[in-house]
Structure formats: C-alpha cells, structure tokens
Amino acid sequence: MRRILVGLPAAALLLTAVSAAPALADPPAPPSAATARTELAALTVATPHSMNGYARDKFDIWASQPDGCTTRQDVLARDGKNVEDKPDSCQPASGSWYSVYDDTTVTDVAKATIDHMVPLAEAWRSGADTWTADQRKAFGNDLKDPQLLIASESSNSSKSDSGPADWKPTNHAFWCTYAEDYTHIKSIFKLTTTDKEKSALSSMLDVCPN
Numbered sequence: 001m002r003r004i005l006v007g008l009p010a011a012a013l014l015l016t017a018v019s020a021a022p023a024l025a026d027p028p029a030p031p032s033a034a035t036a037r038t039e040l041a042a043l044t045v046a047t048p049h050s051m052n053g054y055a056r057d058k059f060d061i062w063a064s065q066p067d068g069c070t071t072r073q074d075v076l077a078r079d080g081k082n083v084e085d086k087p088d089s090c091q092p093a094s095g096s097w098y099s100v101y102d103d104t105t106v107t108d109v110a111k112a113t114i115d116h117m118v119p120l121a122e123a124w125r126s127g128a129d130t131w132t133a134d135q136r137k138a139f140g141n142d143l144k145d146p147q148l149l150i151a152s153e154s155s156n157s158s159k160s161d162s163g164p165a166d167w168k169p170t171n172h173a174f175w176c177t178y179a180e181d182y183t184h185i186k187s188i189f190k191l192t193t194t195d196k197e198k199s200a201l202s203s204m205l206d207v208c209p210n
Contacts, residue, residue: 026078027079028146030146030177030180030184033176033180033209036180036183039184040198040201040202043191043192043193044193045195045198046192048194050125050129051121051125054121054125059120059128059136059139059140060133063141071148073092075114075149076095076097076109076114077090077092079098080092080097080150081096081097081098082096097109097112099150099151099155100149100171100174100177101151101159101169101170101174102152102155102169103171103174111152111153112150113150113151113152114149115148115151117147117149117181117185118147118163118185118189118191119163121161122162126186127189127192128189139189146181146184147181155169155170164178164182164197164204172207175204175207176204176207176208176209178204179204179208180208183201183205
C-alpha cells in the first residue's frame with residue numbers, strides 16, 4: 001500500500017500553506033456527538049453570502065499532495081479495499097469503494113466519486129468567499145479532517161451543493177456521523193450556518209447513541 005502524506009490540520013491551514021505530515025491509515029474519525037453539539041451551538045447563524053464570483057476552480061481541486069499523487073487519488077487509496085494502482089502510477093486500476101451515503105459498494109473506479117462533506121458552494125456562501133486562495137485550496141483538498149469521502153455517482157449527484165437543510169443521506173444509519181462530520185467541518189473552518197441548517201443538524205444528532 002502506498003503511503004499517503006497529508007497537510008497540517010485544517011485550522012492551521014486557514015493561516016498557512018499546505019505542508020507535509022504523516023498520513024492517517026483510515027478516514028478521519030468524526031468527533032463525538034457531545035463535541036458536535038458543542039460545536040453546533042457555537043456556530044454563527046448568518047444570512048448566506050452571495051454566490052457572485054463562485055467557481056469550483058477557486059478551491060484548486062484536486063491538487064497535488066506531497067506524495068506526488070492528487071488528492072482524489074489519495075482518497076481512493078485511503079478509503080478503498082484491495083486497491084491496486086496502475087504500474088508506476090498513483091491512479092487506481094481496481095478495487096472496491098463503499099459509499100456510505102446510500103449503503104452501496106462501487107467496483108468501477110471511474111464511478112467512485114469523491115464528495116466534499118460540506119459542499120464547496122455551501123462553503124462559499126457561508127464564508128469561503130472571503131478566504132485567500134491558499135485557504136480555499138486547504139478546504140478543497142483536506143485529507144486531515146472528515147471532509148472528503150467516497151460517494152456513488154447517484155448519491156453525489158443527488159446531494160450536489162446541498163447541505164443538511166435540503167438533503168440527507170438515504171442511509172439513515174449514517175445520519176449521526178454525517179451530522180457530526182458536517183458540524184465539525186463548519187466549526188474548524190469557522191463557517192456560518194442558518195437556522196434551518198442548524199435545526200436539521202440537531203435533529204440528526206438526536207439519532208446518535210447515548
């Protein structure tokens with residue numbers, strides 16, 4: 001298995017450029033439900049910003065990582081099972097990838113899409129429009145925090161740029177982790193929320209085990 005190098009924690013990346021650090025062997029774990037509730041309570045409720053000037057390219061996805069592979073290739077390697085790369089390449093040739101949004105397994109690498117837990121457009125309208133290019137790059141390529149995950153094409157398309165106020169995973173068993181991860185990303189990147197989104201996140205956290 002090739003070694004994946006990731007950058008500094010996201011909070012630090014808001015102020016600095018990406019730098020190398022040891023990889024996590026598994027996807028980043030979510031915070032506890034209690035931590036997520038504390039983070040959710042601290043989020044600033046604000047009117048969404050204008051989408052003027054928004055473009056996915058402004059988040060520089062999928063950038064090269066210190067290991068010489070792209071962020072997408074590193075997520076595929078990190079989160080897949082029995083992943084085999086093409087010869088002398090970072091690009092997976094085979095493997096299987098679990099899409100937790102809809103409880104399905106993808107075996108065609110071309111159909112294993114990478115989703116941003118907090119969509120780029122949602123980040124833009126909740127504060128990323130004021131970030132520097134380096135800050136947006138850090139957000140769009142964050143391997144340290146639970147921001148990037150495998151999604152089937154259908155679930156990724158269904159979610160699109162929506163947050164939990166307008167979209168929830170069809171796999172109800174993931175609702176707790178989804179709310180924990182989503183809240184955590186908004187918290188560490190100091191993004192704002194809305195009353196509707198906050199209510200949706202709180203309801204999903206209610207399904208977490210005590």
